[in-house]
Amino acid sequence: MNDFYDSEMAAQQERMARTEDMMRQRSEHMRVLSPKSGEKILELGSGNGIFARELADRVGSGGRVIGLDPSEAILEMARHICPQVDFIQGDAQDLPFDDQSFDAVAGAQVFCFLTDVDRALAETYRVLKPGGRVVILDTDWDTLVWRNRHPELMARVMDAYKAVYADAYLPRTLPHRLSQAGFSDIKVESFVVLNRGLGEETYARQTMGFATSIMEGAPEFSKEEQARWLEDQEQLERDGGVFFSLNRYILSGNK
Numbered sequence: 001m002n003d004f005y006d007s008e009m010a011a012q013q014e015r016m017a018r019t020e021d022m023m024r025q026r027s028e029h030m031r032v033l034s035p036k037s038g039e040k041i042l043e044l045g046s047g048n049g050i051f052a053r054e055l056a057d058r059v060g061s062g063g064r065v066i067g068l069d070p071s072e073a074i075l076e077m078a079r080h081i082c083p084q085v086d087f088i089q090g091d092a093q094d095l096p097f098d099d100q101s102f103d104a105v106a107g108a109q110v111f112c113f114l115t116d117v118d119r120a121l122a123e124t125y126r127v128l129k130p131g132g133r134v135v136i137l138d139t140d141w142d143t144l145v146w147r148n149r150h151p152e153l154m155a156r157v158m159d160a161y162k163a164v165y166a167d168a169y170l171p172r173t174l175p176h177r178l179s180q181a182g183f184s185d186i187k188v189e190s191f192v193v194l195n196r197g198l199g200e201e202t203y204a205r206q207t208m209g210f211a212t213s214i215m216e217g218a219p220e221f222s223k224e225e226q227a228r229w230l231e232d233q234e235q236l237e238r239d240g241g242v243f244f245s246l247n248r249y250i251l252s253g254n255k
């Protein structure tokens with residue numbers, strides 16, 4: 001996990017956060033979280049800090065936002081982007097906070113990396129105040145429909161891609177697990193990332209970048225296979241034939 005997020009990947013993540021698809025993701029997450037002035041909010045796996053910065057604007061000077069992430073390289077980037085937020089090194093599965101400290105806990109694309117999701121949910125429950133809320137945004141990679149004219153190669157590429165996650169299919173189990181952790185009023189929403197081209201602003205283009213890095217580091221992919229996979233995407237782009245569709249899920253619950 002930490003090897004995956006070296007400083008080059010951190011810079012790539014920062015560029016990705018500025019794309020239209022990522023801006024929409026943060027806006028959907030924000031809508032469900034619905035932060036209020038004066039609240040104290042914890043963001044797990046705060047990454048580049050851009051969502052935390054938006055949260056800080058919403059809670060105002062009377063509130064407080066803390067971003068937590070295990071990666072010192074990522075925390076450095078976040079502190080640079082968002083000096084008004086406290087970024088703390090830590091693990092979502094073992095939170096360095098007192099019981100009942102926060103009005104809300106948020107996490108986007110982070111629970112999928114955790115080896116013990118139930119422990120992280122128990123920790124989240126512990127640090128929330130009574131009536132506090134959790135909002136988790138994550139992806140089920142079984143919902144990916146991504147055209148490539150080499151389907152067997154595509155399947156292998158996506159298997160390697162999904163292996164980066166501890167659980168690439170997490171959202172389907174989260175409602176039940178949130179309930180088991182003690183949360184009530186559990187809600188699930190979804191939205192689709194849908195790209196018909198590979199412009200720099202698309203999540204499809206970003207996913208291509210991640211997939212290419214993964215293939216380059218995986219000996220089971222020959223140079224010829226890497227080139228064949230990429231060339232098919234670029235040819236589809238030239239022909240207007242790109243199709244990339246992926247569901248995001250937003251799960252919420254109350255303590």
Ligand SMILES: C[S@@+](CC[C@H](N)C(=O)[O-])C[C@H]1O[C@@H](n2cnc3c(N)ncnc32)[C@H](O)[C@@H]1O
Pocket residue numbers: 001005017044045046047048068069070071074090091092093107108109110113114
């Ligand atoms: C895909 S990034 C998402 C970043 C950010 N939430 C966003 O949506 O842009 C996953 C983040 O989770 C962090 N992470 C990985 N394992 C973690 C853990 N055990 N506890 C907290 N964060 C973790 C990574 O360092 C990384 O910043």
